[in-house]
Amino acid sequence: MTTSEYQYALQRGATFLVMAAFSLALLAGITGSLLSGGASTNASSVEFLHKFSGHGLIVVAVLQVVVLFLGRKFRLSSPPQSS
Numbered sequence: 001m002t003t004s005e006y007q008y009a010l011q012r013g014a015t016f017l018v019m020a021a022f023s024l025a026l027l028a029g030i031t032g033s034l035l036s037g038g039a040s041t042n043a044s045s046v047e048f049l050h051k052f053s054g055h056g057l058i059v060v061a062v063l064q065v066v067v068l069f070l071g072r073k074f075r076l077s078s079p080p081q082s083s
Contacts, residue, residue: 010071017067021060028053 031050
């Protein structure tokens with residue numbers, strides 16, 4: 001694979017990770033507000049979803065850091081030189 005193909009794959013991967021992080025943060029917010037209300041009939045399932053979204057958000061953030069560093073490695077243009 002050429003450098004441009006790697007860059008394209010990293011851009012698509014970064015887009016997927018951003019959407020996953022947004023979805024997990026939204027899920028964590030909704031389940032957190034349900035848990036704070038205290039009137040949930042399925043508190044154990046809501047708590048499981050809340051923990052799942054929290055741990056998933058951590059994993060996605062670590063993957064985003066990896067994609068960030070790989071994206072810098074496969075950058076097509078060099079950064080501008082300061083004079």
